[in-house]
Amino acid sequence: MRSKGGSLDPADYVFSHDLRVRFAETDAMGIVHHAAYLPYLEEARVEYLRAVDHPYQTLQAEGTDIAVLEASVRYLRALRFDDLVRVHLVSCNATRTTFELDYLLTVDGVPCSTAFTAHACVNDRGRPVRLPEWLAGLATRPSTHR
Amino acid sequence: MRSKGGSLDPADYVFSHDLRVRFAETDAMGIVHHAAYLPYLEEARVEYLRAVDHPYQTLQAEGTDIAVLEASVRYLRALRFDDLVRVHLVSCNATRTTFELDYLLTVDGVPCSTAFTAHACVNDRGRPVRLPEWLAGLATRPSTHR
Amino acid sequence: MRSKGGSLDPADYVFSHDLRVRFAETDAMGIVHHAAYLPYLEEARVEYLRAVDHPYQTLQAEGTDIAVLEASVRYLRALRFDDLVRVHLVSCNATRTTFELDYLLTVDGVPCSTAFTAHACVNDRGRPVRLPEWLAGLATRPSTHR
Amino acid sequence: MRSKGGSLDPADYVFSHDLRVRFAETDAMGIVHHAAYLPYLEEARVEYLRAVDHPYQTLQAEGTDIAVLEASVRYLRALRFDDLVRVHLVSCNATRTTFELDYLLTVDGVPCSTAFTAHACVNDRGRPVRLPEWLAGLATRPSTHR
Numbered sequence A, B, C, D: 001m002r003s004k005g006g007s008l009d010p011a012d013y014v015f016s017h018d019l020r021v022r023f024a025e026t027d028a029m030g031i032v033h034h035a036a037y038l039p040y041l042e043e044a045r046v047e048y049l050r051a052v053d054h055p056y057q058t059l060q061a062e063g064t065d066i067a068v069l070e071a072s073v074r075y076l077r078a079l080r081f082d083d084l085v086r087v088h089l090v091s092c093n094a095t096r097t098t099f100e101l102d103y104l105l106t107v108d109g110v111p112c113s114t115a116f117t118a119h120a121c122v123n124d125r126g127r128p129v130r131l132p133e134w135l136a137g138l139a140t141r142p143s144t145h146r
Helices: A034-051 A056-061 B034-051 B056-061 C034-051 C056-061 D034-051 D056-061
Strands: A015-020 A065-075 A084-092 A098-107 A110-122 B015-020 B065-075 B084-092 B098-107 B110-122 C015-020 C065-075 C084-092 C098-107 C110-122 D015-020 D065-075 D084-092 D098-107 D110-122
Touching: A015 A034, A034 A056, A034 A065, A034 A084, A034 A098, A034 A110, A034 C034, A056 A065, B015 B034, B034 B056, B034 B065, B034 B084, B034 B098, B034 B110, B034 D034, B056 B065, C015 C034, C034 C056, C034 C065, C034 C084, C034 C098, C034 C110, C056 C065, D015 D034, D034 D056, D034 D065, D034 D084, D034 D098, D034 D110, D056 D065
Parallel strands: none
Antiparallel strands: A015 A084, A065 A110, A065 C065, A084 A098, A098 A110, B015 B084, B065 B110, B065 D065, B084 B098, B098 B110, C015 C084, C065 C110, C084 C098, C098 C110, D015 D084, D065 D110, D084 D098, D098 D110
8 A cells, every 4th residue: 555654764864752652642442542643743843943952932933833734644553551652753855935854653663653744834824934044954855754 | 529519410501512422532441531521511612602692703803712710520421432422511600700611411311420610701811801791691500510 | 745635626525524623623823733633534434434324333343443554634724713624535445454535624615624544444453354345345436645 | 719729839749740731732822722731630640650669551450440530620820832841749538449639730830720630440340449558558638629
């Protein structure tokens, strides 16, 4: 079924953030509900921006928001309550107004999921604006998620 | 343990709204996660305001928001995936700037939960404002939840 | 950026389900949070199975669960609190053990989002099992989401 | 309106856990949605059990689950995106089969919320079972939340 998606090698990512699965994120199949992954990606994005010294709130203070244009997740191995999840990410494919991120989620080094999000910078009326240079400059390689 | 909480008799409530449990709202115990009840109460509040011809968005258009001051839920019987839940509610105890609601959740007529929320009307800077008369007028009895 | 994704024409879908946006599903950008779309798709899937007389709980009673292998959403126009969202869906590309669904979300007939999910039937130990014939038979066309 | 609720003095609590507000947890009022607090309390409970060397998963492995009987939250000051929240907690009022917890949420030392949860230990069929001695022994004082 389709392409195999993003790289399973943590070395292909430039940043990682650890988080622990909450019980509230599980579902009646005993595993993390598939919708709960998107806030994990978002939390990792926020920590990535902080790590590169451009916290999201600074962007917002400058009147720029980061809109989500697309999100895609492949579920390879279930995550479970209390798992310590490492979210690896890398910035890809920046254009004048958009950028993309690839993600790999691992537990104890075992790949559990890959994901991809595409974003646009928008002003406070939701209109696309040019990416700040530092943000465009984060893109290090094309996305491999598709 | 403490008082027995709100009335289990649907006749003590003035409005009801039906909703169906989503799979996303269950947890690894196989039942609806306890945090998922609060959006159920909120959905019922929104439908109640619509039913009394004061939809929430009209309030917002007038610059008034309804803040949550307190929320309390008693879990009597588990809700499960695909259950059709009837949320009964009644407005209680309005003051100049606050009002309260009591709730009863039933499935097939069987009480599963009671709940209570307290609210204030606030302006767009989050400052308390006087309740609109129609809203104060909805309060029909003291809360029995505690 | 990439392909344009799924069809924006409701006539390309075979089923639709209406739901109303909850306040709890909005975020501080004033719109529906992007993670909230996945439970919308799930709710539509559950109603689709009910509509074709194979409710999800019957599947579960037969020891079969439907796992999510992949989910992908394109966000075209923001959804907002209290919007009445129509989720259109169509089953695509069944294999021996997997099937896919394409989705279109509209508000007042205006396309707001397209989405795609891929699924496998699994037994109660999470192992892939052959799709029931009726489920494989629902697939009416290839996915256009990518 | 009613009693003022739980103690605002961190010294009245025995354990604290820090977490950061996710963007996904905010709502269109620009603050953390009131339902998002319950998973914060749950996360703190899980870390508390880990800190006293009885991780939740050990309980589960012994066939015991912790059901939520009641949850109550008072919202004093809004939490916002990216806030670093300290959840203070203390165990209260254990009986043969139930126990309670009081909580205080602070940001930069400023009280933002108090909360209370009541729990029962149940077996894998959901029937109440006697509290393990270590769990009953954690209760250090009566609840002050009401």
